[in-house]
Amino acid sequence: MIDIKDISKSFGKLSVLRGIDLNLNRGQCVALIGPNGCGKTTLIKIILSMVMADKGEVIINGQLITKGIAYKKMIGYMPQIGRYPQNMTIGQIIEMVQSIRNTSENLDLSLFHSFGMDGLLDKKMGTLSGGTMQKVSAVLAFMFNPPILILDEPTAGLDPISAEILKEKIIAERNNGKLIIITSHLLSELDNMVSEIIFMQEGKVAFHQSVDKLKSSTGSMNISEAILSILKSKVNE
Amino acid sequence: MNRILKYILLDILKNKFVIAYTIMLAVIGWSSFTLEDNSAKGILTLLNLILLTVPLVSILFAAIYIYNSAEFIELLISHPIKRKDIWLSLFGGLAGSMVLAFILGAGIPLLIYSDFSQSVLMLAIGIIITVIFVALAMLCTIIYKDKAKGIGLTIILWIYFALLFDGILLFLMFQFSDYPIEKPMVALTALSPIDLSRILMLLQLDSAALLGYTGAIFNEFFGNTKGMIISFMLLLGWIVLPLIISLKKFNRKDL
Amino acid sequence: MKYVFILLLFLLSGITGHTTKLHVGSDKKYKQIKQAIAVAKNGDSIIVFKGLYKEGNILINKSVTLIGINLPVIDGDKRFEVLSVKANNVTISGFRIQHSGYATLDDPGGIKVYESMNVKIINNDVYDNFFGIYIQFSKKCVIKNNRIISFGKEEQTIGNGIHCWKSDSLQIIGNSISGCRDGIYFEFVNNSTVWNNKAFNNIRYGLHFMNSNNDAYYANNFSKNGAGVAVMFSKKITMRNNHFADNWGDAAYGILFKEISDCILTGNTFDKNTAAVFMDGSNRTLVENNQFTNNGWGLKIQANCMDNIIQKNNFIKNTFDVSTNGTLLLNQFKNNYWDKYTGYDLNKDKIGDVPYRPLSLYAVIVESNPTSMLLYRSFIVSLLDQSEKKIPSLTPENFIDESPLMKALKL
Numbered sequence: 016m017i018d019i020k021d022i023s024k025s026f027g028k029l030s031v032l033r034g035i036d037l038n039l040n041r042g043q044c045v046a047l048i049g050p051n052g053c054g055k056t057t058l059i060k061i062i063l064s065m066v067m068a069d070k071g072e073v074i075i076n077g078q079l080i081t082k083g084i085a086y087k088k089m090i091g092y093m094p095q096i097g098r099y100p101q102n103m104t105i106g107q108i109i110e111m112v113q114s115i116r117n118t119s120e121n122l123d124l125s126l127f128h129s130f131g132m133d134g135l136l137d138k139k140m141g142t143l144s145g146g147t148m149q150k151v152s153a154v155l156a157f158m159f160n161p162p163i164l165i166l167d168e169p170t171a172g173l174d175p176i177s178a179e180i181l182k183e184k185i186i187a188e189r190n191n192g193k194l195i196i197i198t199s200h201l202l203s204e205l206d207n208m209v210s211e212i213i214f215m216q217e218g219k220v221a222f223h224q225s226v227d228k229l230k231s232s233t234g235s236m237n238i239s240e241a242i243l244s245i246l247k248s249k250v251n252e
Numbered sequence: 253m254n255r256i257l258k259y260i261l262l263d264i265l266k267n268k269f270v271i272a273y274t275i276m277l278a279v280i281g282w283s284s285f286t287l288e289d290n291s292a293k294g295i296l297t298l299l300n301l302i303l304l305t306v307p308l309v310s311i312l313f314a315a316i317y318i319y320n321s322a323e324f325i326e327l328l329i330s331h332p333i334k335r336k337d338i339w340l341s342l343f344g345g346l347a348g349s350m351v352l353a354f355i356l357g358a359g360i361p362l363l364i365y366s367d368f369s370q371s372v373l374m375l376a377i378g379i380i381i382t383v384i385f386v387a388l389a390m391l392c393t394i395i396y397k398d399k400a401k402g403i404g405l406t407i408i409l410w411i412y413f414a415l416l417f418d419g420i421l422l423f424l425m426f427q428f429s430d431y432p433i434e435k436p437m438v439a440l441t442a443l444s445p446i447d448l449s450r451i452l453m454l455l456q457l458d459s460a461a462l463l464g465y466t467g468a469i470f471n472e473f474f475g476n477t478k479g480m481i482i483s484f485m486l487l488l489g490w491i492v493l494p495l496i497i498s499l500k501k502f503n504r505k506d507l
Numbered sequence: 508m509k510y511v512f513i514l515l516l517f518l519l520s521g522i523t524g525h526t527t528k529l530h531v532g533s534d535k536k537y538k539q540i541k542q543a544i545a546v547a548k549n550g551d552s553i554i555v556f557k558g559l560y561k562e563g564n565i566l567i568n569k570s571v572t573l574i575g576i577n578l579p580v581i582d583g584d585k586r587f588e589v590l591s592v593k594a595n596n597v598t599i600s601g602f603r604i605q606h607s608g609y610a611t612l613d614d615p616g617g618i619k620v621y622e623s624m625n626v627k628i629i630n631n632d633v634y635d636n637f638f639g640i641y642i643q644f645s646k647k648c649v650i651k652n653n654r655i656i657s658f659g660k661e662e663q664t665i666g667n668g669i670h671c672w673k674s675d676s677l678q679i680i681g682n683s684i685s686g687c688r689d690g691i692y693f694e695f696v697n698n699s700t701v702w703n704n705k706a707f708n709n710i711r712y713g714l715h716f717m718n719s720n721n722d723a724y725y726a727n728n729f730s731k732n733g734a735g736v737a738v739m740f741s742k743k744i745t746m747r748n749n750h751f752a753d754n755w756g757d758a759a760y761g762i763l764f765k766e767i768s769d770c771i772l773t774g775n776t777f778d779k780n781t782a783a784v785f786m787d788g789s790n791r792t793l794v795e796n797n798q799f800t801n802n803g804w805g806l807k808i809q810a811n812c813m814d815n816i817i818q819k820n821n822f823i824k825n826t827f828d829v830s831t832n833g834t835l836l837l838n839q840f841k842n843n844y845w846d847k848y849t850g851y852d853l854n855k856d857k858i859g860d861v862p863y864r865p866l867s868l869y870a871v872i873v874e875s876n877p878t879s880m881l882l883y884r885s886f887i888v889s890l891l892d893q894s895e896k897k898i899p900s901l902t903p904e905n906f907i908d909e910s911p912l913m914k915a916l917k918l
Binding site for chain 2: 824846872875876878879881882883884885886887888889890
């Protein structure tokens with residue numbers, strides 16, 4: 016569904032991505048992990064056309080992303096930090112995104128309801144806590160039933176109950192056959208959720224494997240252990 | 253484009269700073285006409301307002317708003333909307349709300365207390381100045397990603413247009429006072445929207461001095477319809493040029 | 508018998524007295540004015556009825572009274588001087604005198620008075636002549652309620668409305684003059700009065716004094732002339748209660764003073780003139796109780812002016828209240844009202860406690876570099892002016908009104 020071919024990007028002298036090749040398909044829930052500055056945020060931004068790649072191409076559902084904006088209809092994006100204009104209300108934001116997407120049908124408002132946000136429609140963004148803003152971001156990402164979901168640190172800043180609600184939603188959507196890309200620092204919370212791991216280091220894909228393979232090859236019970244053992248073995252080489 | 257313009261406009265209009273700006277303009281506008289014993293003084297107070305305060309507030313507020321909207325802009329880009337539409341909506345929202353603030357604050361007392369043709373011209377110039385400096389702010393924010401640098405640039409630009417440029421002109425006038433410099437000077441004023449606006453307005457106010465003294469060139473150029481049209485075209489150029497440059501840069505910018 | 512005597516007396520007076528009336532008209536005894544003058548004696552009246560009289564140059568060499576009934580027209584056919592007066596005690600009234608010749612050598616006029624006394628020119632329309640009314644070497648003449656209209660395009664091709672040369676004790680009252688070179692021109696004219704006239708749209712000056720002394724002009728209206736009044740090389744001219752408006756344009760002035768002394772300028776109003784009063788080489792002149800409004804410059808005092816007193820005037824809404832080209836000021840400013848004054852009056856004596864410096868630095872800059880007018884009302888100019896007001900460095904130290912008024916005078 017997403018084909019990434021030989022993507023490179025540097026900011027000035029700093030080379031952030033050096034030839035990334037990836038192929039991601041529907042039904043996968045991919046965890047994009049790696050140390051700070053490894054380039055995962057830049058990669059996501061390239062997929063969303065926030066950053067222009069120096070080299071290479073990204074093809075989503077057969078469409079080159081540099082050819083137009085229509086492909087974004089297929090993507091729901093939840094940023095790590097959602098900051099919104101201070102005086103817009105939650106209702107207005109939802110309305111505005113709706114009018115951009117130009118759809119009022121098949122809206123998925125399950126998150127909106129399960130977060131208990133029905134009474135908050137008239138709240139101004141400036142008065143909201145960071146957690147509530149994250150909830151708004153999550154609602155917006157899922158609302159239009161996009162086949163691809165890109166979630167940047169989705170549970171950071173959410174209270175445990177809301178985080179759990181979101182996780183369940185992610186699993187449900189994965190089971191619906193959507194492609195979900197998650198970046199996270201908290202490896203422990205990826206268990207049960209993700210089916211693939213992409214580990215990035217210094218602008219390159221260090222490895223890209225399914226969780227099952229990873230676990231069996233390292234003999235680990237969970238993702239964090241598996242990754243640790245791989246990292247150790249790499250250091251030993 | 254107007255799919256998001258409406259929401260941005262509403263957001264800015266509810267901004268406390270914009271409300272305060274409107275109130276400030278209104279207080280100065282009304283008091284300058286009601287406290288002064290003649291309306292010409294009121295007009296001059298407003299002229300200073302338009303030439304100094306309005307540009308400063310417009311450029312600063314627009315720049316700060318854009319910087320604060322960085323994440324919001326990212327969010328918008330993740331949706332199927334063209335970058336051009338986002339940028340123009342931001343411009344439209346900022347320019348529209350600042351213009352509205354200006355009209356509500358300064359425009360009403362102006363229209364009530366002052367001569368109609370004078371106040372219409374003044375209003376037009378105030379509006380154009382506002383929009384020009386919003387456009388310049390957008391250019392500044394696109395040049396520097398760093399907020400502190402960008403705001404610094406806006407302030408430098410303001411000082412340049414409000415003060416330094418005239419200082420340079422004055423310097424040139426004295427350096428080349430032995431030469432026929434009137435024509436080049438008229439051409440030079442095109443390089444500063446504030447100067448251009450000031451001269452246009454002056455010819456409506458106390459043109460006596462300008463008319464009689466500095467020779468016919470100024471009046472010939474700025475006073476007749478053709479010169480007026482050229483001047484307004486130049487002012488519009490000061491809106492369009494920064495806007496187009498910033499738009500081109502924004503279209504390829506990494507956020 | 509008694510009645511017969513009275514009748515006889517009546518008849519005698521009719522024959523020998525000085526009240527003979529000679530009638531001129533198409534159906535009257537005399538068809539031409541010239542014929543009537545030829546037979547008239549001193550003291551006679553010549554009554555001219557409505558009609559067009561084209562008689563070339565008409566010479567009035569007897570002390571007669573010419574009276575026009577229903578505005579008869581005397582036409583110079585663009586070739587002749589229309590009326591030439593060469594006798595004392597002549598009165599001309601009620602005519603339309605038009606189309607004098609045009610010659611720069613002998614300056615033909617609609618009416619020209621040569622070396623005469625007590626000539627009265629009253630209530631005529633003086634229309635489209637080279638010079639309107641021309642008085643030379645004459646005394647005690649009255650020019651009253653005439654309407655002088657010409658259509659001059661440039662200075663060289665038109666004469667003055669009322670031109671007075673080497674004369675004395677003239678009275679010029681209630682005339683309206685437009686389209687001439689100078690509305691009224693005085694050269695070597697002394698002890699004369701100009702009162703209640705209107706001079707407008709004249710190419711050069713509304714009223715022009717050259718080498719004339721002890722004259723006065725009151726309550727005249729000068730508008731839209733090149734300059735309202737020019738007083739040059741003259742002494743002791745009194746100027747009172749005149750109105751100067753819209754003398755506008757390149758080098759246009761309300762009043763232009765050049766090399767004059769001991770004049771009085773009081774009670775005048777100046778509105779919308781490029782420069783209301785321009786003083787060049789003017790000494791010991793009193794400028795008092797004048798109203799300066801909406802002018803480009805209120806007073807322009809050149810450095811060669813001395814001992815003038817400028818007091819109790821109102822300066823309101825002028826672009827520059829005063830200006831000078833020098834660094835030294837030898838004139839005195841006091842008790843004026845300046846609308847730009849921002850001082851305070853703690854002791855409530857209606858006089859500002861802080862002296863006022865009416866000369867802005869910018870006025871000085873413009874004087875030396877006119878192009879800098881382009882920067883008028885810019886931020887840098889007000890900064891310069893403000894700093895100069897606090898620490899005077901370039902403007903003359905003594906250019907100061909020590910006792911500015913808090914409120915405008917009621918003038």
